[in-house]
Amino acid sequence: MKKAIIFLSLLVIIAGFVFYTPPSQFGHNIDPRDSSKKLKPEKIHTQKARIVSGIINFHHYRQMKFNDSLSVVMFNSYIKSLDNSKLYFLKSDIEEFKKYRYYLDDDLQVGKVDVAYKIFNRFRTRFLSRIKKNLQTIQKDFDFTKDESYETNRDNAEWSSSKAMLDKVWDKMLKHQFLGLRLSKKKDTEIRKLLKRRFENYKKNVIQYTAEDVFQIYMNALSETYDPHTNYFSPISSDNFKIRMSKSLEGIGAVLSTEGDYTVIRSVRPGGPAFKTKALHPNDKVIGVAQGDKKEFIDVVGWRVDEVVQLIRGPKGSIVRLKLLKHDATTDSEPQVLRIVRDKIKLEEQKASKKIIKLDHNGKAFKIGVIHIPSFYLDFDAYQAGQKDYASTSNDTRRLIKELQKEKVDGILIDLRYNGGGSLKEAVDLTGLFIKEGPVVQVRDSRGKIEELKDKNKEQVYAGPLGVLVNRYSASASEIFSGAIQDYNRGIIIGEQTYGKGTVQNVINLDRFVQDKTKKAGQLNLTLAKYYRITGSSTQNQGVTPDIKLPSVYLSNEVGESSQPSALPWDEIKSASFAATNHITPKMKDKLRQYYQQRLKTDEDLQRLLSDIKEIRVERKRTVVSLNEKIRLTKKAEWDKKEQERKARDKKLHKKENRxxxxxxxxxxxxxxIRVNGGQ
Incomplete structure (x- = not known):
């Protein structure tokens, strides 16, 4: 039921920072208790449609003309945002709507958005009818002895040509959901109550939608044809974003959004309670929330994301438990429970930090200084005021480097895993700590103008052995820094392919464009420029390829910029003029790769990781699941046994500090x- 209920994949919420307000707080043109009335556009939507489409058409970096071809893409995107899994519309509905697909561009130029409401009203009718039928279906007894199966991935499914055909799809889907809950040891009566609550929540959510909600979905169907980071935010969403970001609220410090029926962890805020657990990861799904250590879990599948946040958020020192489907879970994996003590996100805990790891390498003891940088931060007010020791990534890292040098470390490893970016200035200044001077990144705007951002400080704070650790969630400023270190041959890049976020957005307040000053218009996040490495290679889409690739559970088409259909492509521009060092030579890279390949054969940790990744990938490819209870129980028992063996092996192989x-x-x-270079 992907994206069919809440349509908030484009809206982001932080548990502790809420960026979305329920539609009941919008100006209604429909009574939420009366689902028979149809939504229609308001006068301001005519103005905003012209404004938003005009700005995107003329000022987006991609410079694509909004014509019939893009109109078709927008049409498909809008249909997909309402019914991604083809579970509500019939084939006849889609065929009827197709007559509009070439005219969306012409309509928006004159402010017409009637089509959006016509399609949405049909969707709501189909949806409410389906919910009514599902509530009846879940009361019947399912036969779990039949040799049936269900395809969980409906990306390539066809639209059902009749209600009877769609009924069969839903019968299997409901049977799959029912069986999944049975396998988690829930009784049938409990399952029926749980599913009933879910569907009633779905119904409530759809009935509450307003004209502004529909307009927001429609405008984002347009914006996402250009790229995934250009988005329209409604007035309420925009205002709440500003209000919540200016306050210190208490929660767990996680960025949440909606994906189908699930509330999904998008990122974990550095310094927050969730960050400290080291057990909450991007793409984990929240399926239940419980208060304290003793209260029962509330099932939140199908809930509005803002409602889930209300459950997660709470006073400092209180306990919340999350029931999670982990990012690497398979069909029959058991949900995991994570206990978190709520707290404020402390600035000092978001800062760069250091530690020393001691290693026995080829019979010799090594001290490696590790600097963990969770984000590229800058105290802008202190910086503007001219304070000497303002808090920033580069200033704090400079201090940590000097402290590590006093402790006589053999080399320094910069840990950028899960660092989603931040201040561009800090990416440049951080690079400057490790090079003498020169360009760090190039920025190309929509007019083709290229600007070089340079490190102009000739002081090189650290000239010793350097490594940079990255993963799939290292993005934006992290990619600028790691790409520059790699291009200067200044350090060895280790880990996974990075995210591939190489675009620059600007926030445009739409209030100044509308004629009616009594109403707010919201904002538009618009992609205006693109980052390029000093070699001329874009960081967009492809990210930074490590010199030494460590095993990864993620595939590029699952996580990262390249998984987004409308992502801007990778390309190249002219190289900047720079002088690379000889710290890392091609010969050195080859030697380190050979060394790593040997470790793969002998290191128990790596062998375990490779084995786990292989099994997980095989299981995740298995999208067709049996609806026979006996078969599923056997499969689940096999997987549970493997999970127990993994835990036992982990306990045996690892000491706590070396996990x-x-x-x-x-x-x-x-x-x-360091050994190969004789310590240099």
């Missing part, structure tokens, strides 16, 4: 580089 396989291998690779 980070990536960090340990990063340290070993850097130690080998």
């Amino acid at each position: 980070d396989v990536f960090l340990q291998n990063g340290g070993q690779i850097l130690s080998e580089m």
